[in-house]
Amino acid sequence: MKPLQDLEHARILVVDDEPVVAESTAAILRELGHDVTVAHRWTDALRAFDPLATDLVLMDAVMPNMDGLKLTRLLREQSQSYVPTVFLTGLRTAEIRAQCANAGADDFLTKPVDALELCVRVKAMLRIRALTRALEDKTRELERTARTDPLTGVGNRRVFDERLVAEVARSRRHGRPLALLMFDLDHFKQINDRHGHLVGDDLLSLFGTILREGLRASDLPCRYGGEEFLLIAPETTGERARAVAERIRLEYRARTAVRGTVGPQTVSVGISASDVLEVELSERSLLAAADEALYRAKALGRDRVELGSRPNDAEV
Structure with missing residues (x-):
C-alpha cells in the first residue's frame, strides 16, 4: 500500500x-x-x-x-x-x-x-x-x-478443511488426480519431555519451513494439530506424491542433523491419492486412507513413506 x-x-x-x-x-x-x-x-x-x-x-x-x-x-x-x-x-x-x-x-x-x-x-x-x-x-x-498457524507459517485447520472440500469436488468433477500427504514427526513427545517445548517448537517451525519450500502455488501445507501436518496436492498422482514426500523426509533429517540440539530427527508419511483410493473419493475417505498409511509407516519402523494400495495390490 x-x-x-x-x-x-x-x-x-x-x-x-x-x-x-x-x-x-x-x-x-x-x-x-x-x-x-x-x-x-x-x-x-x-x-x-x-x-x-x-x-x-x-x-x-x-x-x-x-x-x-x-x-x-x-x-x-x-x-x-x-x-x-x-x-x-x-x-x-x-x-x-x-x-x-x-x-x-x-x-x-x-x-x-x-x-x-x-x-x-x-x-x-x-x-x-x-x-x-x-x-x-x-x-x-x-x-x-x-488462516495461518503462527508457529509454523503454514495453513491452519480451518483453511485445510475449506480447501479439501473444494479440491475433492474439483477432482470428482473433472476427473483430475488429487493426493493428500500426512506427516507425523517421529518421537516428538520424547523431544518435548527431554529437551523442553522450546526445542519442540523449533522443530515444528523448521518442518513448517521445509513444507513451504519448493512447493507449487497450488499445493497447500497445513498444520493439522500437534506434530501432525497435511499437504493437499492437486493434480498429483500417488507416485508423484511419494516422490514429494521422500524429498521432504530426507530434507528434514538432513537439516535437523546440523541443528545441534537434538541431532537428526525423522518423520513418517502416509499418502492417499485419488488414483489409488480403494473407495469413492471424498474428504473422509481421503483422510482415512492417509491416516491408515501413516499408521502403517509408524508400525514398520518410522522414518518412511507409505502409499495407500489399489485393491489388487492389497490382494497380493
Whole structure:
C-alpha cells in the first residue's frame, strides 16, 4: 500500500472525449506532481486503468458510445481496491448528479474545471484512497492471520478443511488426480519431555519451513494439530506424491542433523491419492486412507513413506 505521503504523487486517470478539456485538466494535475494518463475513448480508459495502481479517476459524465456512468461501473468491476471517482460534468441538474451518485461518483466538478477547486477535491479523494487502502490491507492481514498457524507459517485447520472440500469436488468433477500427504514427526513427545517445548517448537517451525519450500502455488501445507501436518496436492498422482514426500523426509533429517540440539530427527508419511483410493473419493475417505498409511509407516519402523494400495495390490 502507498503511504499517505506517497499519494502526493498519485496515478490519476482522466477520461474525457474532449481533448482540449482533458489535457487542460491533466496539465493542472501534473503541476501538482501527479502521474496522469489521459483517455478519450472508453476502450482506451479500460486499457489504461490499472486495477492495482490507479489511485483516482476523473470521469466525464457524458461521452459518446458509452457514458461515464456505465464506464465507472465497468472500472469498479475490474478494480481490486477502492478507487475514488470524481465526475466532470457541464450539467448542473439534480437529476444528473443523482445518476452520477448512483453510478458510484464520490464527488463532482463542474466544467470548465477551476484549478483551485480541482486541487482541493483531488487532495480529499486521495486522502480517502490512502485511508481505504490502509483499511483493506489491515483486513487482509487479519484474514491471513486467521488462516495461518503462527508457529509454523503454514495453513491452519480451518483453511485445510475449506480447501479439501473444494479440491475433492474439483477432482470428482473433472476427473483430475488429487493426493493428500500426512506427516507425523517421529518421537516428538520424547523431544518435548527431554529437551523442553522450546526445542519442540523449533522443530515444528523448521518442518513448517521445509513444507513451504519448493512447493507449487497450488499445493497447500497445513498444520493439522500437534506434530501432525497435511499437504493437499492437486493434480498429483500417488507416485508423484511419494516422490514429494521422500524429498521432504530426507530434507528434514538432513537439516535437523546440523541443528545441534537434538541431532537428526525423522518423520513418517502416509499418502492417499485419488488414483489409488480403494473407495469413492471424498474428504473422509481421503483422510482415512492417509491416516491408515501413516499408521502403517509408524508400525514398520518410522522414518518412511507409505502409499495407500489399489485393491489388487492389497490382494497380493
